Amino acid sequence: MRPITNLIIYEDDLSRIVACLNMLNRKARSRAVLLIDKSGQLIACTGETDGLDVTSLGSLAAGHTAAAGALAQLLGDEEFVFVFHEGERNHLHFSIIGGRVILMIVADQGSPVGLVRLYIKKFSRDIDEIFQELTGRPESVSGEGRFLSESGFGDLTDDDFEQLFNRR
Amino acid sequence: MSFINYAAREINCKLVYYGPGLCGKTTNLQFIYKKVDPATKGKLISLATETERTLFFDFLPLELGTVRGFKTRFHLYTVPGQIFYEASRKLILKGVDGVVFVADSQLERMEANIQSIEDMNIHLKEQGIDPVKIALVMQYNKRDLPNIVPIDELQKALNPRNLEWFEAVAPDGIGVFETLKAIAKIVLQELQKKT
Numbered sequence: 001m002r003p004i005t006n007l008i009i010y011e012d013d014l015s016r017i018v019a020c021l022n023m024l025n026r027k028a029r030s031r032a033v034l035l036i037d038k039s040g041q042l043i044a045c046t047g048e049t050d051g052l053d054v055t056s057l058g059s060l061a062a063g064h065t066a067a068a069g070a071l072a073q074l075l076g077d078e079e080f081v082f083v084f085h086e087g088e089r090n091h092l093h094f095s096i097i098g099g100r101v102i103l104m105i106v107a108d109q110g111s112p113v114g115l116v117r118l119y120i121k122k123f124s125r126d127i128d129e130i131f132q133e134l135t136g137r138p139e140s141v142s143g144e145g146r147f148l149s150e151s152g153f154g155d156l157t158d159d160d161f162e163q164l165f166n167r168r
Numbered sequence: 169m170s171f172i173n174y175a176a177r178e179i180n181c182k183l184v185y186y187g188p189g190l191c192g193k194t195t196n197l198q199f200i201y202k203k204v205d206p207a208t209k210g211k212l213i214s215l216a217t218e219t220e221r222t223l224f225f226d227f228l229p230l231e232l233g234t235v236r237g238f239k240t241r242f243h244l245y246t247v248p249g250q251i252f253y254e255a256s257r258k259l260i261l262k263g264v265d266g267v268v269f270v271a272d273s274q275l276e277r278m279e280a281n282i283q284s285i286e287d288m289n290i291h292l293k294e295q296g297i298d299p300v301k302i303a304l305v306m307q308y309n310k311r312d313l314p315n316i317v318p319i320d321e322l323q324k325a326l327n328p329r330n331l332e333w334f335e336a337v338a339p340d341g342i343g344v345f346e347t348l349k350a351i352a353k354i355v356l357q358e359l360q361k362k363t
Contacts, residue, residue, distance in 0.1 A: 006172065056211050
């Protein structure tokens with residue numbers, strides 16, 4: 001299996017991603033939209049996220065998607081592209097984009113399932129384009145960022161590490 | 169896989185606690201959760217069976233602080249140790265940056281420790297990760313129990329590369345933060361090397 005490479009996101013990338021998620025959230029009339037890396041890291045979110053524990057949602061979404069993918073493989077499919085959960089008040093739509101990121105839509109009774117799926121398809125293409133661009137950069141593979149070295153991160157001392165833990 | 173968010177100036181890393189069933193992986197996370205400042209941690213999520221055995225994973229997000237202007241966030245996961253859950257263990261290793269191998273020091277668990285290391289190496293390879301290159305520290309847990317294997321024998325059997333190792337009694341917190349600190353440091357140093 002191909003390893004997951006480092007994901008490095010700059011401000012302009014994030015603006016483009018958030019603009020896409022905002023548009024999707026509005027068009028699909030959903031409550032919130034989260035974009036999560038397959039390893040469980042939340043990349044961006046939009047909508048009514050104030051009351052949501054988005055970190056936990058990200059981790060559970062990644063675990064859930066990984067389990068669904070493993071089920072698909074046992075049945076001979078590569079993965080399930082869409083997964084849908086229906087609750088009394090909330091629905092969850094999961095979609096894997098480009099084999100790399102998970103789009104999670106939190107919807108309610110006011111968001112018709114068909115409409116949400118229609119816009120997921122449309123915006124998945126836009127999001128995929130952005131991620132193809134940013135994961136194709138050399139630093140995504142090497143881990144090297146434009147500013148990481150400039151910030152002095154490359155010169156971390158033992159004291160820096162000690163301080164991290166002393167602040168615990 | 170580290171996630172570096174320049175927009176928010178955040179570095180996010182994934183650490184996995186691996187080891188045989190009942191070796192104390194969840195206990196490590198529970199102790200960390202109990203002791204860290206509430207402002208720096210998220211919820212501890214445990215997907216467990218009715219008998220409190222890990223079914224899928226435990227998850228604890230932890231913010232260690234800011235270093236050189238970057239917030240460092242670690243996502244701590246455990247795998248389900250029981251042999252039966254092999255398929256789930258493999259999934260948890262997806263995108264891992266560093267591993268803590270928690271060994272059970274009891275004599276009767278040596279075979280389970282060895283089997284678990286072999287299982288981990290296979291699953292790392294399946295995720296495209298070189299088991300020799302991944303950031304890894306060893307924790308020899310349950311050092312307070314009577315029937316334990318001496319450290320030099322554990323080292324010979326489980327840690328032939330002499331990676332950093334710690335003795336631990338996880339329910340009392342002995343060795344827990346030392347182990348976490350060591351793996352976090354190695355992961356950040358690996359990231360640092362690439363800059």
